[in-house]
Amino acid sequence: MTHVLAIANQKGGVGKTTTAVNLAASLAAAEQRTLLIDGDPQGNATSGIGLAKETLEATVYDLLIGDANATDARHRSVQFTHLDVIAATPDLAGAEVELISRHRRDQAMRDALAPIAREYDYVLIDCPPSLGLITINMLAAADALLIPVQCEYYALEGLSQLLNTVHLVQQNVNELLSIDGVLLTMFDGRLNLSRQVAADAREYFGPKVYSNVIPRNVRLAEAPSFGKPIILYDVTSAGALAYMAVAREMLDRHRSAVTAAERRASAGGRSAQAGRERGATADTRGREELSSGPERSAEF
Numbered sequence: 001m002t003h004v005l006a007i008a009n010q011k012g013g014v015g016k017t018t019t020a021v022n023l024a025a026s027l028a029a030a031e032q033r034t035l036l037i038d039g040d041p042q043g044n045a046t047s048g049i050g051l052a053k054e055t056l057e058a059t060v061y062d063l064l065i066g067d068a069n070a071t072d073a074r075h076r077s078v079q080f081t082h083l084d085v086i087a088a089t090p091d092l093a094g095a096e097v098e099l100i101s102r103h104r105r106d107q108a109m110r111d112a113l114a115p116i117a118r119e120y121d122y123v124l125i126d127c128p129p130s131l132g133l134i135t136i137n138m139l140a141a142a143d144a145l146l147i148p149v150q151c152e153y154y155a156l157e158g159l160s161q162l163l164n165t166v167h168l169v170q171q172n173v174n175e176l177l178s179i180d181g182v183l184l185t186m187f188d189g190r191l192n193l194s195r196q197v198a199a200d201a202r203e204y205f206g207p208k209v210y211s212n213v214i215p216r217n218v219r220l221a222e223a224p225s226f227g228k229p230i231i232l233y234d235v236t237s238a239g240a241l242a243y244m245a246v247a248r249e250m251l252d253r254h255r256s257a258v259t260a261a262e263r264r265a266s267a268g269g270r271s272a273q274a275g276r277e278r279g280a281t282a283d284t285r286g287r288e289e290l291s292s293g294p295e296r297s298a299e300f
């Protein structure tokens, strides 16, 4: 099953790109087929994952404008066998204006991604720090939103605006868009402020907040200048361990959601068949599902 996650928060510098790059790398290292899409004209995810601007031919801009297709635009096996990347350059900013007059202007990314999305277990989209047409396109293409929240002053301010945008996208383009979760970033357990922001986020978003938090860690800030995700730059750093833990938590969450959905479907199927087939086959299948639990293929 494919999970298309937009990593978004219109607040700047909260750790969107750091999360997109390092979560994508961690998932790919766990042998999840992963596509990282740089949806930001700043191109930070592109350089952070080690793609040089000179080597880029087709980018997200070309996808949105319809000058390239996703199959041609993707870079295969970037740093990891299971990691593909679609890059961005500053010309992506132009798409914001160029798309305005186009038919299905808010669904260009969704249309472009459709032919290849199901080849992946995870598609992670790094969004720009705005709620403009590019972000709308990324949200329209996504199944769910992952919101990095920096453990700093005013962290939760502006989130209602983000949630309003999510609501608009749900109403107009993508009714299935959901909130995957909230990830606390740049956490410093020694600071009251960090602990307070974490507590507020957990109170507001409840279990949507990932249990694992990303600590403030200088190695995470250094890694992009070497064009490396943290697990290739310093795998023993606190930042690397945290992103691997978040990837593991995400896999566990998604697997148990799938198992629960299958169990519901199987229970529904059983009651529909009750009295006709005496439930023998479905019961056996249900017991097998309950006893097998979430499968684990990922080891970090």
Ligand SMILES: Nc1ncnc2c1ncn2[C@@H]1O[C@H](COP(=O)(O)OP(=O)(O)OP(=O)(O)O)[C@@H](O)[C@H]1O
Pocket (backbone or CB within 6 Å): 011, 012, 013, 014, 015, 016, 017, 018, 019, 040, 042, 044, 127, 128, 129, 185, 186, 187, 214, 215, 216, 217, 218, 220, 221, 222, 224, 239
């Ligand atoms: N956990 C962390 N510890 C230390 N530094 C971090 C951490 N996460 C991110 N940074 C640094 O903070 C800065 C902002 O992070 P990042 O670029 O990921 O945020 P962003 O939300 O993508 O920013 P923008 O809104 O500009 O796209 C970067 O210099 C990054 O290296």
Ligand SMILES: [Mg+2]
Pocket (backbone or CB within 6 Å): 016, 017, 018, 040, 042, 044, 126, 127, 128
């Ligand atoms: Mg960014």
